[in-house]
Amino acid sequence: MRKLLAFHQVTLDGYFVGPNGDISWAHKGSEDAEWNAFVAGNAQGGGLLIFGRVTYELMASYWPTPQAIANDPAVARQMNDLPKVVFSRTLGSARWSNTRLVRGDMAAAIRTAKAESGKQMAILGSGSVVSQLAQDGLIDEYQIVVNPVVLGSGRTLFDGIRGQLTLRLTKTRTFGNGKVLLCYESGGEGAR
Numbered sequence: 001m002r003k004l005l006a007f008h009q010v011t012l013d014g015y016f017v018g019p020n021g022d023i024s025w026a027h028k029g030s031e032d033a034e035w036n037a038f039v040a041g042n043a044q045g046g047g048l049l050i051f052g053r054v055t056y057e058l059m060a061s062y063w064p065t066p067q068a069i070a071n072d073p074a075v076a077r078q079m080n081d082l083p084k085v086v087f088s089r090t091l092g093s094a095r096w097s098n099t100r101l102v103r104g105d106m107a108a109a110i111r112t113a114k115a116e117s118g119k120q121m122a123i124l125g126s127g128s129v130v131s132q133l134a135q136d137g138l139i140d141e142y143q144i145v146v147n148p149v150v151l152g153s154g155r156t157l158f159d160g161i162r163g164q165l166t167l168r169l170t171k172t173r174t175f176g177n178g179k180v181l182l183c184y185e186s187g188g189e190g191a192r
Contacts, residue, residue, distance in 0.1 A: 002047065002114050005141040006123040006130050008157055009179075012146060015154030016127055021054070023125075025149045029177030038175070040074045047119025049079075050110075053088035055125030060096035085109070087129060107136045114138070131160040140186055142167060148178035 009026040010016045017023055029035060051059065062068050063079040084099040087106045094101040102109050110133060113121060123129055123139070133139050144157070158165070167184035174180050 002116060002118055003120045003140040004050070004110060004114060004123070004133070004138055005120055005143060006134075006139050007042070007143045007145075008123075008125070008127075008130070009145040009147055010157060011149045011151050011154070013150045013152065014156050015151050016125075016157040018151045018154040022154075023058075025151065026147060028147070028149070029175075029179060032175055032177035032179075035175045035177050035179060038173075038181075040072075047082070048113065048121040049082050049084045050121055050123040050126065050129060051084065051086045052126035052129040053086060053091050056084075056086040056088070056091070056094070056096070056099075059124070060094075060099075064096065085113070106132055107138060110138050127155060127157050127159060131158055134158065134165055134186075135161055135163075137186065141170075142182075142184040142186070144182045144184070146180045146182065 008016050009023075011018075011025065018025065059079065063076050068076045068079075080097055082098065084094075084096065085102055086094050086099055087102050087109070089103055091101060106129065110121075123133070130139065166187055168187070169182065170185050171183040172181065
């Protein structure tokens with residue numbers, strides 16, 4: 001059975017996107033060699049990438065470009081080559097390489113994908129996807145990077161969760177750029 005992990009960057013005050021969807025703060029500190037090696041290594045272990053429409057459109061507009069390939073060739077190669085699923089009721093088509101558009105029941109599609117053999121699945125961005133799948137207890141691991149930035153407003157990663165999620169800390173890692181990785185394991189139950 002495949003595992004589903006959620007990888008997200010958040011600010012010190014808990015936002016994963018700022019006002020008007022801004023995520024530029026998450027790219028600060030990229031001059032840290034240890035952080036860059038971690039990001040590249042994380043991309044190497046990938047399997048199926050999971051997106052909501054907004055994050056999909058953002059990623060699809062950047063990773064296939066010559067700029068992305070020049071700036072970060074290892075990550076760009078993985079992002080472009082890995083299989084992807086985008087959940088959307090409004091997207092007309094999914095044109096980014098190796099992408100399948102799913103309009104139906106997200107939880108059912110994830111349960112089916114988890115039952116298949118293969119490498120782990122990862123949600124990148126896509127806060128609405130995280131909150132819906134967390135609610136149903138379908139996310140096995142949360143990898144949350146806390147950034148040394150305070151925004152004052154925005155949207156939290158778990159907006160819309162009804163009830164409490166209880167997670168177990170499994171790993172931490174601090175980077176020279178001030179970012180801190182926190183890994184949590186889910187008990188396999190949804191929000192109560």
